[in-house]
Amino acid sequence: MAEINDNASYLCSFEGSMEARPRILIVDDDTDIREALSTYLLRFDFDVEAVCNGKEMRQRLEDRTYSLIILDVMLPGENGLSLCKHAAETLGLPVILLTAMTEQADRVVGLEIGADDYVVKPFDPRELVARIRSVLRRVAAKEDRKEAAAEERTDSCAYRFSGWRFDVSARELRSPAQEDIPISTAEFHLLKALVENANRILSRSQLLDLTQRSEAITFDRSIDSQISRLRKKLEADPKRPNLLKTVRGDGYMLATRVTRI
The missing domain is CATH 1.10.10.10 (Winged helix-like DNA-binding domain superfamily/Winged helix DNA-binding domain)
Incomplete structure (x- = not known):
């Protein structure tokens, strides 16, 4: 991950006044990445939690709700692709994959099993924040369309x-x-x-x-x-x-x- 510094401060005001603070779950076995990324994302009006493996991720998902998961593909035990599929298919949660894989085919697999986006390591944290915002906007727009369609069906029946x-x-x-x-x-x-x-x-x-x-x-x-x-x-x-x-x-x-x- 690129060095985290203050030159991304312009992003702090970008959609920083959202009514509800999005809750982000970071899943990565690298302690340095977890801690640095958690500290960084807190500056952008996110609630942030972090775990180091799939078992802890599943436990957290049983206890709390999240707006989005940042998920490392290469994890000890259950890998990130399996966890992504669980989060997307079972819980309907948006997922951004963190991957060191550079082959396009590997990234396509992640998207096909339900990931909403991916970031290749090493990455600029400013890019990750922008991608988080983009995914959350898409999810909110999709929910708005579903609600509007439901209201239309109800009103026109x-x-x-x-x-x-x-x-x-x-x-x-x-x-x-x-x-x-x-x-x-x-x-x-x-x-x-x-x-x-x-x-x-x-x-x-x-x-x-x-x-x-x-x-x-x-x-x-x-x-x-x-x-x-x-x-x-x-x-x-x-x-x-x-x-x-x-x-x-x-x-x-x-x-x-x-x-x-």
């Missing part, structure tokens, strides 16, 4: 059950006779919770949580009133419901097959 069509994105309820049935905001959230948990008994407290009304006191009977109003809209005979059933002593259940469309 619709359901069919017993001839009814419930459009979540449009907040529309259409009867088997193709009539639009008006529903209040409270009824919408309640029906959404029931539809998404069809044929499952939900207690009043669970329904309060699922309808985002966890602030209500535990003996709040408003769920009963909302169920009653929904039955008047969904049931042919609200007094003898076939869809929104009461499970005495346990709660309520939407007893029908639901299909997402």
Whole structure:
């Protein structure tokens, strides 16, 4: 590793104001590299821990969560490639490999088994910091895209059950006779919770949580009133419901097959 000095101070301000300090785990059997790299990375607003082999790495991963692993390929005992595969496939953790290997084929193997990047020894620590930042940005962007896609799927979905069509994105309820049935905001959230948990008994407290009304006191009977109003809209005979059933002593259940469309 190149000599660590102060000429990389310009990097300290680069993304140094992140809301959460990334936690980095260094895995290297070289004491000098572990200690020097740990000290260096602390200057860039990282939380840093270091271990010397795969056994200690696995123990740490059982106890704590990390943002990224810096992993030496050549380790005593279990090698870095095996550990990289475990971290990437089992835990979904980003990994930067430290390797003395110069053959391109060896580096490709590391990338193929799940490494996000690699740095060849000896390396300039400024380069490693830049690569850490780059990997963390890519991971954050990927998570943002996944969350956005999940929200889009949730917002754009619709359901069919017993001839009814419930459009979540449009907040529309259409009867088997193709009539639009008006529903209040409270009824919408309640029906959404029931539809998404069809044929499952939900207690009043669970329904309060699922309808985002966890602030209500535990003996709040408003769920009963909302169920009653929904039955008047969904049931042919609200007094003898076939869809929104009461499970005495346990709660309520939407007893029908639901299909997402």
